[in-house]
Amino acid sequence: MIQSLSEHDREKLQDSLAHSGQKVTPQREIVFAVLLAKRDHPTVEDVFQRARESMPGLSLATVYNCLETFVGCGLVRQVNHERESTRYCPNLAPHAHFRDEATGHVHDIELPPEIIQSLRSILPPGFNSETIEISFHGRSQESAQRSTSN
Amino acid sequence: MIQSLSEHDREKLQDSLAHSGQKVTPQREIVFAVLLAKRDHPTVEDVFQRARESMPGLSLATVYNCLETFVGCGLVRQVNHERESTRYCPNLAPHAHFRDEATGHVHDIELPPEIIQSLRSILPPGFNSETIEISFHGRSQESAQRSTSN
DNA sequence: TTGCAAGTTGGAATCATTCCAACTCATTTC
DNA sequence: GAAATGAGTTGGAATGATTCCAACTTGCAA
Incomplete structure (x- = not known):
């Protein structure tokens, strides 16, 4: 409840x-x-x-x-991950997502401002991006420290 | 043909x-x-x-x-972009995608190795990523030089 | 020449999402 | 304070991309 x-x-x-x-x-x-x-x-x-x-x-x-x-x-x-059902996330701080292939779980990955900056800088002139989505895809050792809820 | x-x-x-x-x-x-x-x-x-x-x-x-x-x-x-139909791309070099909101067109953005490296470095220990997907979302001045085919 | 395995085909099934028309309920208008 | 308005909710139908499936084809092997 x-x-x-x-x-x-x-x-x-x-x-x-x-x-x-x-x-x-x-x-x-x-x-x-x-x-x-x-x-x-x-x-x-x-x-x-x-x-x-x-x-x-x-x-x-x-x-x-x-x-x-x-x-x-x-x-x-x-x-969004591939064609799977859309998921929702109330974390508004800039962050990337890590999708664990084994469990299907999605983790937030903090995104330092300088990374965002350097990503923006690779866009050729004439390209203006409002949002950047970054998703990692792999495996993590979840079994250990877990903290999905907060 | x-x-x-x-x-x-x-x-x-x-x-x-x-x-x-x-x-x-x-x-x-x-x-x-x-x-x-x-x-x-x-x-x-x-x-x-x-x-x-x-x-x-x-x-x-x-x-x-x-x-x-x-x-x-x-x-x-x-x-993949949001829930739209899956698109296919024969460009195997590491690259990001830029999705033009106005036209719906997708452009390849070259991805320098050092960016990939720095992205990998923000993963906390225990996270191993095989692939990283990066997509920009915004507008570009397409009208000018266009070269969708090759 | 028969059998097998991989690949192709069309149509049916699935599944997330969107659409829609009817309904609810609070607020405004007279 | 009854009627009108409008935002929000509801269930079911519709949509659309993708997957599934059983029948068919094809080339090769036994």
Whole structure:
């Protein structure tokens, strides 16, 4: 069962939504809370399952809607890997993703500003990039120290 | 209409396939030739249309099969952008992709080895990555010098 | 000449996602 | 305070890329 949002997170939600002329709804609160509760890059289906524990009537379409809304107002990021289901991530700091082939798990990798800078610098003149997506693909020794939730 | 493969390319095809115990077939030759003819990161559907001009009986399933085979034996790379159709790219040199939001076109961006090196270095211990995918997302002034084919 | 294995084919099936029309509910308008 | 408005939600249908599958082809081997 998902805990309700902290004062601070509720405010963040409220602000971001208001900023693009949208409202806080019970569904959006729960979907957002689900994302914050376990930062394991859940799929829509994952979010749906988890959110339903708190709100059994919630529909899948609404989860899609909420997540799209959040992406639109900059509250969360989408993470795509090959053709797999889209995953969602409330970590807004610049970071790359590491996809563990063995487990399918996705880890955030902190991205130092100078790396971003040097990447931007390899673009030929005339190319202006707003976003850069970096994903590593390999294996990690997960078994040891694990900290998917926070 | 697609030209048949050069001696050199046919050999590359033959070698790569043989290496994983597979054969050259007329369908595979044509699909490979289509990829080499216009390096604009075609979708499966694009490849299908172009290849059909030379081989009207070719089926979509076969194009999927051929491309999967090529990826498997390292002849081509897959390029994914968000949830759009998978695109294919016969450029095997390490490179990133730039996706022009306005036109949807994908450009190869050369990737200097030191960038790859520095990216690898940001992985925490215990993470071993085989491949790194980098994609830029933005706008370019394409209208000017254009050179999608080669 | 028969059999086998790899490859191809078309159509059906799958699966994530999007679309849509009906419904809910809070707020505004008269 | 009833009616209208509009954003948001809902379930089911539709879409579209991809995969699956069973039948067919082909070249080669026994």
